[in-house]
Amino acid sequence: MASAETMDSSHNRRRFLTNAGMGLGVAAFANLLASQGFATPAGAASISGGTRGPHFPAKAKRVIFLFMAGAPSQIDLFDYKPDLVKLFKTELPKSVSMGQRVTAMTKGKSQLIAPSKFKFSQQGDSGIWMSELLPHLSGHADELCFIRSMNTNAINHDPGKTSFCTGSEIPGKPSMGAWLSYGIGTMNKDLPDYVVLPSAFWSGKVNVQALYSRLWGSGFLPSKHQGTSFQAVGDPVLFLSNPSGVDAKIRRRMLDSLSELNTKHYSEIGDPEIETTIAQQEMAFRMQTSVPELTDISDETPETLEMYGPDIDKPGSYARNCLLARRMAERDVRFIQLFHRGWDHHSRLPENMLGQCRDVDQPTAALLTDLKQRNLLEDTLVVFAGEFGRTVYGQGNLTVDNYGRDHHPRCFTAWLAGGGVKGGFEYGKTDEFSYNVIEDSVHVRDLHATMMHLLGIDHTRLTFPFQGLQQKLTGVEPSRVVKEIIA
Template sequence: MENSFTESPLSKSRRQFLLNTGMGLGSAALASLVPQVGAATGRSGCHHRPRAKRVIFLFMAGAPSQLDLFDYKPDLHKLFKTELPKSISQGQRVTAMTKGQKQLVVPSKFKFSQQGKSGLWMSELLPHLSTVADDLCMIHSLNTNAINHDPGKTSFCTGSEIPGKPSMGSWLSYGLGSLNKNLPDYVVMPSARWSGKVNVQALYARLWGSGFLPSQHQGTSFQSTGDPVLFLSNPTGVSASVRRRMLDTLDEVNRKHFSEVGDPEIQTTISQQEMAFRMQSSVPELTDVSKEPKEVLEMYGPEVNKPGSYASNCLLARRMAERDVRFIQLFHRGWDHHTRLPENIQGQCNDVDQATTGLLKDLKMRGLLEDTLVVFAGEFGRTVYGQGNITPENYGRDHHPRCFSGWMAGGGVKGGMSFGKTDDFSYNVVEDPVHVRDLHATMLHLLGLDHNRLIFPHQGLDQKLTGVDPARVVKEIIA
């Protein structure tokens, strides 16, 4: 009898296990380089008509002080260094840094004025942003559960304080698919420029990771030096034609392998290798701003030509929006002001004020703001009581998750609007609370997704960005 070998189902399952664990690390590493949505073929998961096509999320890592930027409390100057009333603090949780200390009220040293036809109250720290007040939907009633930075950032970026969940951009990539064929669907750009800043915490790739979603949906971090994307250039001695032949050979091998074992990660690898090849042309073109008009560059401020600066990243964000990158996330670090807040926050605002305003004006000028949702927020807020050696000119503030301010613009939200309200101390929300998960639900809604229907089965649960606690779409802010 002729000898023959037929691969058993057990053999296939073992191979599948190895590919999905240790032997699959190669494809996972490749996915971190060039994430691409398998849905680039045109799949759309919209549950209703979207108002926005893409998101630019401006994440102010470290938690800006809402009291010094957005939440105007005109009567606090009368209470300087008086103790915060117990009826306001209500025994709420504080950090270890101020536990047991007197909670002495510190008003902002900065002046506020009403801006635009809408009359939004804005700090003198943001003179440029004040000029576009009528485009902003200011939310004063944001709140979260996390009181420390790492769980706060993790919760804001992934919907859970527990590391390992998919990020906002990954959920969008999974739910909606790609808008373009030549660039990553989800891009991250960190910055931290001002030399006087302190407490610049590290950022972790899990903040833009895909968690339990397929690896192709995680974010790609752009670098400020060298290749914008790691390993984008061909190695020395390898030409574009040689790389093309290598990919063709790998494609043939991978397709044969897929026909044998049926592992979907093999198809992901094939598409991502092709994306990497296309990105060798598309990314240099994207990052070459030499043809941008002088008047456009000037809108973003003097640091626009410094690679890795917040201003440079804002300009790249506009160029990515033009090229239909789905989710663009800028992280600007250095907002953790426990001491010397007035000095430090001025430096941070110098970094972001003009560049953020330039981004909004540039998007609007090109007709992109209508379907681009811009979001500006940090992981939580700051306390009304001070830290450090408190004087009217010099003070710090502790972490405060009970209430903080952020804003949205474009993408179907109402401009020139103030939503939500805090008490006279900016300590508790007293009107229209917006939890971080409510913000997530609203963002998804504006992009055409129902947060209760955007799910992925994992560990016996239908997982979703907004988690298991109730979340609501804040319909009052939708135009």
């Protein structure tokens, strides 16, 4: 059996040869480019892959991503189809469904049309149609940019959420927040680049899927870029408080000693994850001061708290998380992602939608108002979406007041606000059944490319070598920046 000394020596030789080989290759390639009259771009990566950003001036500095896990029904919220009332309980035409893939819950069953029971009205100077379920958000119609032609490949929840959060249905890829942390770095050294705020309470009590940490993980990127999930109960971040008998001075001495050991270890084997460990331990120490100050909302005015609605006093509520998102935006956290579950309505959709919209309508509108009042909306990109859409045909006990809807990846609605997008604007169109995109299709990959563009990143240039491929958030399939929605 090899000794530890022999193994370290072998490891160092392998690392040296790998780095030396790659370094010489990159140097040779750079000389070749120079000989052909090409300049080496500023900020270009060497052995780490593509060029990290920003690649051009950004319109947005940060993102607040409001992820509605479970997939809200676009037909009942945003995609107004008044003519469906006349087609209640009639079969969806084969010319519309065209043999498209359906879930196991629908396969072999009738596809009877279920029009929305909710009223729609035109809102703002833009006259955008919005559901009565969203009275507060409707007041911001002229600030919202609706993409009505969203589509995705995933037809089930877990691959749908994974695709929306990481760019791939295959688990294990870096999340979008991790890519941004890696690509354009931090703006606040005392808080994580990427913070996740899952709701601890939601009104929908049926078909609530689990949330997995891989949705905000770093995948093959250095682990320092992964999201930090805040908790509703106890310390906002696990193990934030010092244990009994340990004060800040003792903690500082412990970290200094540990850092010396880790630095020595890194100098011996060169593992970049050791550098990550050192950086994250220092970040954790700073967060012991910054996080309690961030999550203490006692300095907010009564008017601000009232604006976010009656759930603001519940730690872990969507309302409280919206307020925390604004406080994080003020402190320049790069990527803030809220997860609100309970939108998977295969039955009793009208009843459940009332509860879900009560949860999110007023706090979301308050977040937009709050950001605007503090001059933050202009450079904060707010995104609201679920993993896919809902079918026009119903499920369950199909009546005017009681119906459900199945999963539908072929078309759904997302909206954006602030951060350089056009307000009071609609892009894309669906057919009269909200079943197929008929104009200006936008895949989830295209939305990712557009979000990165608004943050100053060329999605084709921000790459990382893994498993023999220069990996990127948008993958290898064609994707585009939706320039039509950019102000």
